[in-house]
Amino acid sequence: MTPAAATATTNSGPAVAFDNVYLGFDEGDILRGVSFSVPARETLVLLGETGSGKTLTLKLAAGLLKPTRGNVSVLGHQVSSMSEKELLSLRERIGFVFQEGALFDSMTVGENVAYRLREEHVKETEIEPRVQEALQFVELEHTADQLPSELSGGMRRRVSIARALINRPDIVLYDSPTAGLDPITSQTIISLIMRLRDVYGVTALLATQRLQDGFALANFCFDKEAKHVVRVSPNRRPKDGQTADATRFMVYKDGRIYFEGDPQELSSTKDPYLRRFLV
Amino acid sequence: MAARSVKNLATGPRYFQDALDQMDDIGVGSLPIVLISGFFIGAVMVLQTGSQFTRFGQAALTGDIVAIALVRELGPTLTGILVAGRCSSGIASELGSMLVTEQVDAMRAMGTDPSRKLITPRVLATVLMLPLLTALNDFVGLLGGCVASVFSLRLGAVEFWTRAIKALDFADLMQGFTKPMVYGFILATVGCYKGLNVRGGTQGVGRATTQAVVLASVLIIAADLFLTKLALYLGDKLF
Numbered sequence: 334m335t336p337a338a339a340t341a342t343t344n345s346g347p348a349v350a351f352d353n354v355y356l357g358f359d360e361g362d363i364l365r366g367v368s369f370s371v372p373a374r375e376t377l378v379l380l381g382e383t384g385s386g387k388t389l390t391l392k393l394a395a396g397l398l399k400p401t402r403g404n405v406s407v408l409g410h411q412v413s414s415m416s417e418k419e420l421l422s423l424r425e426r427i428g429f430v431f432q433e434g435a436l437f438d439s440m441t442v443g444e445n446v447a448y449r450l451r452e453e454h455v456k457e458t459e460i461e462p463r464v465q466e467a468l469q470f471v472e473l474e475h476t477a478d479q480l481p482s483e484l485s486g487g488m489r490r491r492v493s494i495a496r497a498l499i500n501r502p503d504i505v506l507y508d509s510p511t512a513g514l515d516p517i518t519s520q521t522i523i524s525l526i527m528r529l530r531d532v533y534g535v536t537a538l539l540a541t542q543r544l545q546d547g548f549a550l551a552n553f554c555f556d557k558e559a560k561h562v563v564r565v566s567p568n569r570r571p572k573d574g575q576t577a578d579a580t581r582f583m584v585y586k587d588g589r590i591y592f593e594g595d596p597q598e599l600s601s602t603k604d605p606y607l608r609r610f611l612v
Numbered sequence: 613m614a615a616r617s618v619k620n621l622a623t624g625p626r627y628f629q630d631a632l633d634q635m636d637d638i639g640v641g642s643l644p645i646v647l648i649s650g651f652f653i654g655a656v657m658v659l660q661t662g663s664q665f666t667r668f669g670q671a672a673l674t675g676d677i678v679a680i681a682l683v684r685e686l687g688p689t690l691t692g693i694l695v696a697g698r699c700s701s702g703i704a705s706e707l708g709s710m711l712v713t714e715q716v717d718a719m720r721a722m723g724t725d726p727s728r729k730l731i732t733p734r735v736l737a738t739v740l741m742l743p744l745l746t747a748l749n750d751f752v753g754l755l756g757g758c759v760a761s762v763f764s765l766r767l768g769a770v771e772f773w774t775r776a777i778k779a780l781d782f783a784d785l786m787q788g789f790t791k792p793m794v795y796g797f798i799l800a801t802v803g804c805y806k807g808l809n810v811r812g813g814t815q816g817v818g819r820a821t822t823q824a825v826v827l828a829s830v831l832i833i834a835a836d837l838f839l840t841k842l843a844l845y846l847g848d849k850l851f
């Protein structure tokens with residue numbers, strides 16, 4: 334990352350902004366005019382039925398796909414008009430947790446987590462403790478020498494989170510991190526996301542089909558002193574230093590944003606389409 | 613894509629370790645099939661040509677002919693096709709699986725250029741290893757030919773070797789080593805291209821794998837014609 338590029342992003346603009354974004358394939362447009370923005374340190378929960386374009390939205394935000402029309406900007410950079418080479422360095426500040434984990438299956442868990450550091454030519458002596466720390470964060474330090482295929486689905490998802498957070502990204506994009514997991518494992522994953530938000534203050538874009546995930550993020554926070562998850566009382570914002578800031582919701586329908594608002598609005602809605610997510 | 617893999621060599625970051633791993637896999641891994649086939653092809657060549665030459669009482673010429681045919685033609689092309697069968701398919705299926713399981717996207721998401729990390733090491737490794745494999749194939753082929761000539765043509769082993777080696781000149785060797793470099797380039801890029809352009813999940817990976825072998829083999833044979841023509845032309849001009 335060039336120094337100029339780094340300083341350009343210290344301004345207080347939104348971390349991620351979509352402006353009238355269209356994305357289509359041969360079969361037609363999937364996203365049709367999506368505009369939203371995520372301020373720094375906020376968590377945006379992206380809800381939608383399967384095939385509504387959640388994954389595509391996250392890939393657009395990481396610059397893995399280019400919109401057919403419209404603008405995507407991340408940390409003050411116009412992602413949609415950047416070359417792949419420029420994108421590669423911007424992505425150092427973005428963590429991506431893929432829907433299926435997308436771990437490198439020919440590398441051990443430890444090598445997967447260390448991948449980014451090795452790419453950035455961090456000294457080997459420094460890599461070891463950082464990998465341990467990241468794996469400890471997701472409570473999988475004993476699996477460092479195993480291959481991803483030897484882990485359960487939930488463990489793989491956690492490794493994927495460890496891999497995304499290893500270089501302390503400013504933004505983390507979670508693609509359906511709880512899809513296909515049992516409720517207990519899902520809860521573990523969500524509390525990890527919560528800890529990342531409250532300990533490191535990352536900006537997050539979380540795609541999910543499960544509304545509970547979003548509500549959990551909105552109503553609980555990780556207490557650093559007590560080292561466990563506590564409930565946020567609705568009329569009292571967390572005290573200084575804690576960053577369980579805003580959690581907002583966005584619902585996709587037919588390639589457009591159908592609803593955007595805070596948790597209270599969503600839970601008190603009368604709209605029949607939205608109520609389907611509430612059950 | 614082919615151009616990009618070359619351009620990547622000139623600029624950083626480079627992945628030497630990956631290239632070494634690939635050389636091990638492609639070079640050492642292909643050794644058995646190349647050696648075994650080489651031996652038998654050499655022997656068969658001697659039997660076939662030998663039986664013709666004996667009719668004219670010129671059995672001694674067998675060594676010359678077999679050496680030239682092996683070094684110029686059969687060695688490179690056979691090695692190319694064998695390695696294409698093994699490595700174009702291997703590369704296509706490996707990269708294809710990585711693509712459908714989003715590992716390629718994951719790589720990009722973590723700031724790695726897949727063309728550097730995946731394509732360049734494979735192309736480089738194949739271009740460097742194929743001439744070596746061809747040289748071994750040629751040698752073992754002559755060995756097989758020698759064995760066959762001793763046992764069936766009653767030609768002395770020493771006579772076979774001296775004639776074979778005398779028959780070869782510098783132009784033959786040039787041709788025999790340029791060809792495998794081109795073939796290596798073809799088979800690796802075809803494998804990478806097919807693998808990274810997979811459509812349609814696991815089934816698509818299977819299809820890409822087959823297509824890679826077929827396309828690489830056909831291209832190698834087609835390239836052989838042009839390279840031979842070119843080599844003969846240059847050979848006349850220069851030597």
Ligand SMILES: Nc1ncnc2c1ncn2[C@@H]1O[C@H](COP(=O)(O)OP(=O)(O)OP(=O)(O)O)[C@@H](O)[C@H]1O
Binds near residue numbers: 432542
């Ligand atoms: N590479 C592609 N080529 C063509 N169509 C695609 C491609 N990728 C996605 N699509 C289509 O785009 C639509 C949205 O896909 P997307 O993966 O974003 O859905 P999603 O909201 O993440 O669904 P899920 O909750 O099941 O993960 C789907 O209908 C899919 O068929």
Ligand SMILES: [Mg+2]
Binds near residue numbers: 387388389432508509
């Ligand atoms: Mg998805």
